[in-house]
Amino acid sequence: MNILSNTKLQLRKAEADYYRLRRDKGKYFRGEMTLDELQDKGWNQYQGLKPLKHDMEDRINCDEDIIRAMDKVEYVKALLYQLEQIIRSLNSRTWDIKNAIEWTKFTNGLM
Numbered sequence: 001m002n003i004l005s006n007t008k009l010q011l012r013k014a015e016a017d018y019y020r021l022r023r024d025k026g027k028y029f030r031g032e033m034t035l036d037e038l039q040d041k042g043w044n045q046y047q048g049l050k051p052l053k054h055d056m057e058d059r060i061n062c063d064e065d066i067i068r069a070m071d072k073v074e075y076v077k078a079l080l081y082q083l084e085q086i087i088r089s090l091n092s093r094t095w096d097i098k099n100a101i102e103w104t105k106f107t108n109g110l111m
Helices: 003-029 035-041 051-062 064-091 092-108
Strands: none
Touching: 003 035, 003 064, 035 064, 051 064, 064 092
């Protein structure tokens, strides 16, 4: 359960990092970032034309940093799903064991 709760927190952090990066990349492509912000992030000044509103989504989605952040979110989601399936399997073990005992009794003629 501790691993499950830690993974849920990791997912929340990964999603928050992803959304912050999307916001920053939007500012970057619009040319709204200051030189200090660019230096803090280690990015160079964007030299291309300011993308139009409908092109901005494509530009952001194709950015390598965004792709890596989204991959991290998807990885944590897959890990969380796997952990939830394990917990669900453990919860149903008592039912499975009871049915196996009853089947054995039935096949041995004790019922």
